[in-house]
Amino acid sequence: MNVLQRTLAVQVPCLKDSWLYRILPSVSHKPFESIDQGHVTHNWDEVGPDPNQLRWKPFEIPKPSQKKVDFVSGLHTLCGAGDIRSNNGLAVHIFLCNTSMENRCFYNSDGDFLIVPQKGKLLIYTEFGKMLVQPNEICVIQANGLANPRDFLIPVAWYEDRQVPGGYTVINKYQGKLFAAKQLVSPFNVVAWHGNYTPYKYNLENFMVINSVAFDHADPSIFTVLTAKSVRPGVAIADFVIFPPRWGVADKTFRPPYYHRNCMSEFMGLIQGHYEAKQDGFLPGGGSLHSAMTPHGPDADCFEKTSKARLAPERIADGTMAFMFESSLNLAVTKWGLKTSNCLDENYYKCWEPLKIHFTPNSRKPAEFN
Ligand SMILES: O=C(O)Cc1cc(O)ccc1O
Ligand SMILES: [Fe+2]
Numbered sequence: 001m002n003v004l005q006r007t008l009a010v011q012v013p014c015l016k017d018s019w020l021y022r023i024l025p026s027v028s029h030k031p032f033e034s035i036d037q038g039h040v041t042h043n044w045d046e047v048g049p050d051p052n053q054l055r056w057k058p059f060e061i062p063k064p065s066q067k068k069v070d071f072v073s074g075l076h077t078l079c080g081a082g083d084i085r086s087n088n089g090l091a092v093h094i095f096l097c098n099t100s101m102e103n104r105c106f107y108n109s110d111g112d113f114l115i116v117p118q119k120g121k122l123l124i125y126t127e128f129g130k131m132l133v134q135p136n137e138i139c140v141i142q143a144n145g146l147a148n149p150r151d152f153l154i155p156v157a158w159y160e161d162r163q164v165p166g167g168y169t170v171i172n173k174y175q176g177k178l179f180a181a182k183q184l185v186s187p188f189n190v191v192a193w194h195g196n197y198t199p200y201k202y203n204l205e206n207f208m209v210i211n212s213v214a215f216d217h218a219d220p221s222i223f224t225v226l227t228a229k230s231v232r233p234g235v236a237i238a239d240f241v242i243f244p245p246r247w248g249v250a251d252k253t254f255r256p257p258y259y260h261r262n263c264m265s266e267f268m269g270l271i272q273g274h275y276e277a278k279q280d281g282f283l284p285g286g287g288s289l290h291s292a293m294t295p296h297g298p299d300a301d302c303f304e305k306t307s308k309a310r311l312a313p314e315r316i317a318d319g320t321m322a323f324m325f326e327s328s329l330n331l332a333v334t335k336w337g338l339k340t341s342n343c344l345d346e347n348y349y350k351c352w353e354p355l356k357i358h359f360t361p362n363s364r365k366p367a368e369f370n
Helices: 300-308 335-340
Strands: 007-012 018-022 053-056 075-083 088-095 104-108 112-117 122-126 129-133 137-140 163-174 177-185 190-195 200-203 224-229 236-243 246-248 265-272 287-290 314-316 321-327
Touching: 053 335, 075 335, 088 236, 088 321, 112 122, 112 265, 129 137, 129 200
Parallel strands: 104 163
Antiparallel strands: 007 088, 007 112, 018 190, 053 287, 075 088, 112 137, 122 129, 137 200, 163 177, 224 236, 236 321, 246 314, 265 287, 265 321
């Protein structure tokens, strides 16, 4: 990885298989040894369920002069659910990196990573080739929603025939722990491949947005870019949803997100700009979690402004890209998320406190009373 900085990643169960052709047989591994685990964990039970609305301030990227952190050592599990051994579940990780991986690489046996860069670019070397991924692009697994197949870009084969006398470290995430093996050659020695279980990237600006052209605020499933299905039809382990720039034209409607409770958990992040329901406080590089059935909605400021707005056609979210990992599972939050990161916004709930009661019982009588 190169020039790697703050990024959010979600991991969902693996989907398919693919084939690789190598120019060299794999070099004998030294016995696997457990390596320093950084902050990757699947021990979210250590903190337990938290039914509230949580919001995090932007997670801090360490300065290279203070501490050099690469993709693996900067990976922190924030929350998750499910059983890692039966490959059913998901986890949200934050990675905060300032350094390229040198002579070491990483693979994940616990699921596929959906990577959402928020700050800085990633140059990702894969056995299929290289991918440069930057904010507003995502780098993903198989599956598609309203995103057009033509916009998913896959790498072309690229290889290096490089001996590494000092040793090349291959790191594996397996059942929530990291393991390392050393070899004397770069593993990126695949000269050609075929198959469909390839890494790919997708520019979120290519998403063709669908929205209400009559009345009412549509369910955000209209914004689903990718979905990881569960075995129950219609119920997702994780939907990847975005709130991109678009037109708002709905009549007789409070246009921002309605006040709601959801049977799914909603983990949200902001890549750039200002999210329509929370212009302040929800910042690029931060995040929020609204657990299943916990009520939430626009902050008081948004409510006041948009309740009075004239309902002319308007551009929404220009210069903004917010996203959501929506899951039918109940996410537990790690100790790193609640304490160690030191980024939990203790005052989040205050954004709703100024909401006023606006009942005007006499202004409009229901038909049966006329
Ligand atoms: O809570 C949120 O801000 C995300 C969201 C947006 C929307 O337009 C409708 C429902 C929803 O959960
Ligand atoms: Fe919501």
